Amino acid sequence: MVKKPSQQASARQTVTAEQADELAQRLADKPYGDPAKSVPEKDAPEKQCRTTISLYESMLLQVEDLALKNKRNGKDPKNVSAIVREALELYLSDKKS
Numbered sequence: 276m277v278k279k280p281s282q283q284a285s286a287r288q289t290v291t292a293e294q295a296d297e298l299a300q301r302l303a304d305k306p307y308g309d310p311a312k313s314v315p316e317k318d319a320p321e322k323q324c325r326t327t328i329s330l331y332e333s334m335l336l337q338v339e340d341l342a343l344k345n346k347r348n349g350k351d352p353k354n355v356s357a358i359v360r361e362a363l364e365l366y367l368s369d370k371k372s
Contacts, residue, residue: 328359341358
């Protein structure tokens with residue numbers, strides 16, 4: 276048996292202003308209102324920027340071949356940029372030590 280709408284409505288809990296504000300903060304694309312109450316973003320990936328580098332032709336051919344091989348085998352890194360990023364990350368982490 277289907278309940279009448281008035282019975283369903285009377286059984287609902289009342290929503291407080293704080294609960295409504297918390298829900299709005301979680302669902303909003305951008306935080307608004309009090310910055311202390313805003314929900315922080317979860318580990319947003321770092322922004323990538325374009326740059327131009329010069330490589331020896333033989334080095335570029337090797338990196339392109341490696342990227343193609345990785346792509347065909349379904350392994351990462353699958354493109355030249357990702358290979359260069361990975362190599363730079365290794366280089367920079369080695370220099371910090």
